[in-house]
Amino acid sequence: MIKLKYLLFVYLMLILTACVSAPDKKENPYLLERAESYMASGVEYYQHYEYLSARAQFTKALYEYQGFNYVAGIARCRLNLAKLAIALGEYDEADKNLKLARQIIDDNKLSELTILADIMSSSMAIQLKNYASALAYLEPYLSDMNAVKNRDAAIYIAVILNRVRVAFGLGDEQKKWMDRFYQAIDKNDPGYRARWLRFQAELASLNNEYADSERWLMQALELYRQQANPKGVSSALQALGAIKLKKQDWHGAADDYENALLASFKIKDKSTVLEILDVLSGLYLKLDKTVNKKKVDHLKSVITEKNKNLWYVMPVPGI
């Protein structure tokens, strides 16, 4: 009869051989490594809201990939550049990159990237208040949510999030899609939690429950502050300012929009800056702050003027 200690020895040997044999590291060619290094660096900059640095890295990666016609890399690069352009509010640039990305995706059957392009297209459509178009981009995925969910949880949440935004845009089924969003997210993730609070606040505001709405927005704002998320801070402050506008608290609203302007200026979000400047221009008129109004209008003209790419180096008016 085999003794137990020999069986134990064989068992431990089996465990150890599995433990010590990680797969060999795949060595990529140098040029591919360099391109991917640029891409990874760009993604990191993007995550830290350093959009212009991210763009420089993505552009370098694009040239590298084009150098050896690496279509998967080129498609990803175009998608990253499109996403960046959306973050900066440069929708023409985003649209150009998205079209180029789609062409490569279709030509080379890179179907796994299609959903990312569709989410970006829906985001752009939402920003341009073209909710029907946004819904059309999302529809194929909404009809088979489980497939999306099983593939990638983050993509699934992104699809639902845009669907909630469309619901608010269309003024229909907000609660239903908010519930779906709530079920999808990780409740301990402060980013998702803050977004959920903003949806709650938006719904409350629609029902004229301003106190609740402000309370939830303040909670969301605090979460965004803790995460040092300028985009979230700007969105929460704009929503707070909008409520104060409804309550005709012009001074309070001006404060919130000015702080939101600072946050959006920091990340060079052209589209949002223009939206805030529009609101501030009207507010300064109401508050009889003519000097500030002039500065705001001047800044708007600079931003909208063609070939004025360095608008963000100008001083922020009203602060």
Add this chain to the structure above:
Amino acid sequence: MPNNEQTKATHYIHRTSYGFQEQLVGAFILVTVGLLLAMLFAQIKSQNIFEEYFVIYGKLSSAEGLSKETIVQISGFEVGHVSAIDITDKNDILLTMNIVKRYHKLLRTDSRIKVSSLNATIIGKSIISITAGSPDLAMIDEGVTLAVQESRSVEDVIAEATETIQTVNSVIEDISNVVAAVEPKKIADTISAFQQLATNIKDMSEHIKTGAGPVGTLIYDDKSSQDFKQGIENLHATTVQINQMVESLNTDVQKIPLMLESINAVIDDTDETIKATQRVWPISSAMSGSDNKQLITDPMPAND
């Protein structure tokens, strides 16, 4: 072909499906849990927690080194422990010993109980030893009181040592007497003889210095200067040899770059070894996942 080689080099586990890996991990966990339970059971068994005991008593005069934890052994086997220490009406020590019932058959009427006090001094605890009895004799009954044979205590050993020390002292005294019996005059004569010998050696040295005798001639003759010159020439020859050695050393120095190249190759090999080590669990789990470059931004809407 290279792909086949790579496939062979990779452990089969990395080529299996995720579901199979999950099942495998589950199986390993179950087996591990089973083993742990088995080990726990074996541990409990070794501690005789579920064993039945029978009680015998032992009487002795000193409880030095004994406690409730004291082990009882039969022929070197641990068969039980002391469960109580009491004092009888006659001021004896009464030990209550719990013995595992399945060892009862070892205890026969000729079994003897011993306790070693020296163990208490040396290892801090005593052990009660019972000798296995003859199988021909009857087994002892539960609850009997046996006399415990106590071994020599530390005091006994010290008393014995004291006697030895006294003997050593008397030997030293004898040696002292012998030394006292030595005559100082004889020693003085011996020293005087040594002084005379030293004077003679001094005279010999003076003779040599003046060049007298064969040894003096060897040292103080004119020929010695010629010998000195010869020595200088020898030194010159030695210097030439040293120069040759330095040249040889220069040749060796020129080889250093080649050696450095070899060292670089060794360093490269070491680097590869370290990289391979970094892939070995659990080291790999402690390393940051630099391989997993994120090449695309997260899918969350950028303008939300």
